[in-house]
Amino acid sequence: MHIVVCIKQVPDSAQIRVHPVTNTIMRQGVPTIINPYDLFALEEALQVRDRYGGEVTVLTMGPPMAEQALRKALTHGADRAVLLTDRHFAGSDTLATSYALSQAVAKIGESYGAPDIVFTGKQTIDGDTAQVGPGIAKRLNLQQLTYVTKIVSIDPTSREIMVERHTESGTQMLKSTLPCLITVLEGVNAIRRGSLDDAFRAARRPVLKWGAADTGIGELTKCGLRGSPTVVKRVFAPGPRAEKAMQMDIIDKTLAEVAADTVAAIFARQPVLERKLTSHDNR
């Protein structure tokens, strides 16, 4: 069984700090990590490999420094790593990203055997769109199984797969066939640390670096800015509300007095709440 996992290197948002004086975001020195949702996808891929045999190839698109993310994935136990990096890919929106990644998955298939399953995380923590997974599935004509919480079984002979899929109102039990694309929900497994063997192996493994030409992408107009139908027209900080906040007077007052004033101000603006909270029979 050949499994491809698409991962993304993202800034560690937990490490992003707000400047205490200017209240601006401090991005300098923010470390990068593998998108946390993708780690669940990687672990799920490794578990499928452990159960059914085969190989796991990790794939990412990004700047040359994204190699670090692939190295990390190798130490977790992936067998092969491909970095898709080319200036032609710069500025890609989700449609252009899914094009480049799908072409790379196809190329990986030509070189190392057609993938049976492509895994991705449910979304990234920087873009938060959840659109690239479905995009890859549609472009490669793979069965699209999103928000998967459990791979129940795979029958390599009949090439049938059963999964559980999360929805807001319940759990769908789906039967589908390979090849398919699965996006994995968070928290469905515990990510392994990777063995010492994996670490040694990872250190020796090369990370394959493919540009657009190596990937066999002829249609450069589908890549990067040119291939992106969406355009970011304006980036801005939200302005304050027209009406300024009513600041509670705290000078020469005890906390209890300020609190009483605050409750009075809340009830003055929300009489419905006052009735609800102060009546005897309405809790």
Place this chain on the structure above:
Amino acid sequence: MVARKNDTPANAVGRASSGKKLLKCFEDHRHVWVFMELEGGNVHPVSIELLGEGRRLADKLGVQLAGVILGSSDGVGTKPAIEEAFAYGADVAYLVESPLLANYRNEPFTKALTDLVTTHKPEILLLGATTLGRDLAGAVATTLQTGLTADCTELDVDGDGSLAATRPTFGGSLLCTIYTLNSRPQMATVRPRVMATPQRADKPIGRIIQHELAMVEEAIVTKVLAFLCNDGSEQSNLANSDIVVGGGLGLGAAGNLQYLRNLATTIGGGVGCSRPLVQKGWMPADRQIGQSGHTIRPKLYIAAGISGAVQHRVGVEGADLIVAINLDPNAPIFDFAHIGVVACALEFLPALTEAFAKRMPPHNSIKGMDRGRLDDQE
């Protein structure tokens, strides 16, 4: 219908493809569509919210609003959804009925929606950012090779009739406005409760345009074997609470969350938090309020020790009354709160809890608190 020209030069925005050069084949795309999500036969509230937003956009463009209903005629059927679409402002209902659409599956839904779009050419297509909506929108946008903007917090049409879709960016520190200039339809998803619920109309009438699904069950690879409904008690009530108390890093330590819970218990509210608390493991992910957590629209939101990044702001902006407690008078939360208290949240929360308790009948709150109902609230 108002005729619009597409040859207006777009503003320079510093991107290679930013000029609007709409291809001839897209020029006759008109109307605003809202995908009507069905959940156990009921229309998902997000679809109603989108109809309100869609109506506003359609009026601005001088075009019709349509609801798209994909479902099966068996069981509860699609009739209630058609009625809801008209009641909340749709002029037209596009209907595809087939037993193949009884349960959500990507293949037949993508086929039905893309076929409708190809035939009737909408200019704007809106979907709820639910698991279903996101699964479907991603597949449809890729099939149609058009732009899709996820989790928008604001939608508008600009001077030349383009959809301006605004969403948070840079991990929630800023907002960005995204356009789909050269392809149609312009697609966007919006989370539940981000947009307000519109008024229900008195005279719901409209045109129904029905289509066949050109597909047979044998051609659909993925099958739904079973569906297990969630136990109602598992659902977090945060999104529907009238009162929500939220905590941020200003609370200092996980142990201090008790002050938050005490207040919430006293006034009968839900407890939520900003993203860093989830990342630190102080609270479970289903308590997170903000762009990547719950969007709330309570009557009262009390934010304690939350600085108010855009990420959080977009999740609470719909609250009727926002009370912010923060030691830092320059915290961005005071830019969108209605009542601000510059104080240490740890010291102020007990005082506020006490002040509420004093105004409330004795049997209500404090006794309940003593009985240790704190954890029941979660």
